[in-house]
Amino acid sequence: MSAAREACDxxxxxxxxxxxxxxxxxxxxxxxxxxxYMAATFHRWLQEPGRLVFVARMTNRVVALxxxxxxxxxxxxxxxxxxxxxxxxxxxIAGALQRHVTDYVRRHYxxxxxxxxxxGDRPSPQTLAKYRVIAKEAILCLCCEAADLGLFVAELSSRxxxxxxxxxxxxxxxxxxxxxxxxxxxxxVSNLLPGKTIINDWEPLRPVEANMEVLRRRGLTWIADREFxxxxxxxxxxxxxxxxxxxxxHFNINVFGRSLASVCAVFLAxxxxxxxxxxxxxxxxTYVDPTVWPGLRQTCQNNSNVSLFKDYCQxxxxxxxx
Numbered sequence: 001m002s003a004a005r006e007a008c009d010x011x012x013x014x015x016x017x018x019x020x021x022x023x024x025x026x027x028x029x030x031x032x033x034x035x036x037y038m039a040a041t042f043h044r045w046l047q048e049p050g051r052l053v054f055v056a057r058m059t060n061r062v063v064a065l066x067x068x069x070x071x072x073x074x075x076x077x078x079x080x081x082x083x084x085x086x087x088x089x090x091x092x093i094a095g096a097l098q099r100h101v102t103d104y105v106r107r108h109y110x111x112x113x114x115x116x117x118x119x120g121d122r123p124s125p126q127t128l129a130k131y132r133v134i135a136k137e138a139i140l141c142l143c144c145e146a147a148d149l150g151l152f153v154a155e156l157s158s159r160x161x162x163x164x165x166x167x168x169x170x171x172x173x174x175x176x177x178x179x180x181x182x183x184x185x186x187x188x189v190s191n192l193l194p195g196k197t198i199i200n201d202w203e204p205l206r207p208v209e210a211n212m213e214v215l216r217r218r219g220l221t222w223i224a225d226r227e228f229x230x231x232x233x234x235x236x237x238x239x240x241x242x243x244x245x246x247x248x249x250h251f252n253i254n255v256f257g258r259s260l261a262s263v264c265a266v267f268l269a270x271x272x273x274x275x276x277x278x279x280x281x282x283x284x285x286t287y288v289d290p291t292v293w294p295g296l297r298q299t300c301q302n303n304s305n306v307s308l309f310k311d312y313c314q315x316x317x318x319x320x321x322x
Contacts, residue, residue: 010093012100015046015053015065022062023055026085033310034244035283038065038081045081048217050074052104053081056097063088064097068105069203070112073210077105077322078203079117106322116319118202123316131318135195135204137254138293140286142300143309146249146278151304153271160264160299171269172227179222179233180212187229192256194289197317201237201252204317223269225262232257234266239278247280254287260295263288267296283309290314 015023020042027036045053045067056064067081079101084094105112119127120139144152174182182188189196189207198205200218205211219238224230232255239251253270255263267286288296293312300306 010056010058010063010096012054012056012097015042015055017043017046019055019062023065023083026062026064026083028086029243031083031243034248035242035250037240037242037250038083039243040240041081050214052101054097054101054104056093056100058088061085064093066094066097066101068101069214070109071116071211071214072114072206072208074109074111076114076116076206076319077109077112078205079115080203102322112322114319115322116204116317118199118204118315118317120202120313120315123318127318131320133316134319135197135199135317136290137194137199137287137315138290139310139313139315140288140293140296140300141283141309141311141313142286142306143281143283144304144306146280146282148305149271149278149282150275152302152306153268153275155302155304156264156299157268160261160268169226171223171225171266173269173273174222174224174227174233176216176222178227179220179235180215182224182230182233183207183212183215184209188233188256192230192233192258194256195317198256199254199287199315199317200235201254202315221270221273223266223273225257225259225265230257230262231259232262232266234270236270236274239274239282242283244283245281248283249278249280250283250285252285252287255292256289258289258291260292260299263292263296264299285309287315 027038045051050070053067055062063085065083069078071078221236224233234255236253237251239249242248242250257263
């Protein structure tokens, strides 16, 4: 059967709770290097205000999923979570589902003028031709047993850039209100945010008041190198279970800023804040400006059994007009 014919044989609908197991069936335990978040997010996504979760079915089997989150005060839709059953990839189903979602948004939300998404799989020239690249982050991917994380933090802390200062300022854990005030400030928007975009765990948002409610739902930990006019501000997601190993936890740290000393300081402060709560095997990704990545990578060389989970990789934030 041709790919075009298969795409025509697909039925689309909004996802429901009872689709959960079938959705997990199309993910696969090795998807995203064993770090697939769908089990941790599917039920929350169905309940989230402003989010639409679609599934594609062939003969009552769920074969694909895509979600769309309305952001920027309803002016933009963020596509997230695209999945296609492994045995049906390359047959046009993903593109057909995305066209269905796009058409649905056009009909029901005519105020939406742009589509935004993140990609980390080296998008093809054909994909890049359809979108504008509005931001880029480099990713440092590390892993370790939770029992080794304290040793890693202590080792790196002893040789942080800037520790020659006899009394370096300690990073500051921000309240939600403090974080929001900074994120909307001209200093942070113009000097720290990549492409003037807040990126939380592959979720790109413009720094506008309407998006602060989206961030409040995420349970993020915010740390900056200083409370006013910071050189680095960071967010960390709540750790969640992933299929990589029976006791594996994954979390993401996004650090905005280009000062290596400040980036390293808030990175370690985020790890210190997590130390008492973590168990099992940890895989943690830290997203930074590409110019900072080599220095952070060198800083993270250690004798504490923390190793690279993957070599250099990156996240691109793409946008196009609807």
